[in-house]
Amino acid sequence: MSVLPNQPSSRLDFRISPEHKALIERAASAQGQTVSNFAIASLLKAAEEAIHSETQRVLSARDGRRFLAMLDAAGTPNAALRAAAALHTTAGDAGARRTSKGRSRRER
Numbered sequence: 001m002s003v004l005p006n007q008p009s010s011r012l013d014f015r016i017s018p019e020h021k022a023l024i025e026r027a028a029s030a031q032g033q034t035v036s037n038f039a040i041a042s043l044l045k046a047a048e049e050a051i052h053s054e055t056q057r058v059l060s061a062r063d064g065r066r067f068l069a070m071l072d073a074a075g076t077p078n079a080a081l082r083a084a085a086a087l088h089t090t091a092g093d094a095g096a097r098r099t100s101k102g103r104s105r106r107e108r
Contacts (some may be wrong), residue, residue, distance in 0.1 A: 012043075 016024075028038035059067060077085070 025035055025040065028035045031038055033041070
């Protein structure tokens with residue numbers, strides 16, 4: 001999250017049952033927070049956990065060793081990679097090729 005305090009500028013509106021609202025109000029009070037602050041903190045934590053669980057993978061020790069071995073292994077380029085390399089090397093003189101930042105060497 002940002003180091004600077006976020007200035008609220010957007011809204012989330014939803015309806016919940018009176019029982020759920022009472023439970024949330026009780027939890028917020030127990031934490032010494034307003035309902036809004038408690039709800040925002042809870043939603044942000046849940047969002048971060050959901051994103052983390054979708055973007056992180058845990059490998060077993062065996063699978064981790066296999067993965068690292070595959071990274072270390074010398075591979076051979078397939079036909080598609082060879083064709084792409086051939087297109088790149090014939091696409092113009094080396095001085096005019098674009099860098100990863102989109103500028104040619106001459107433009108720098």
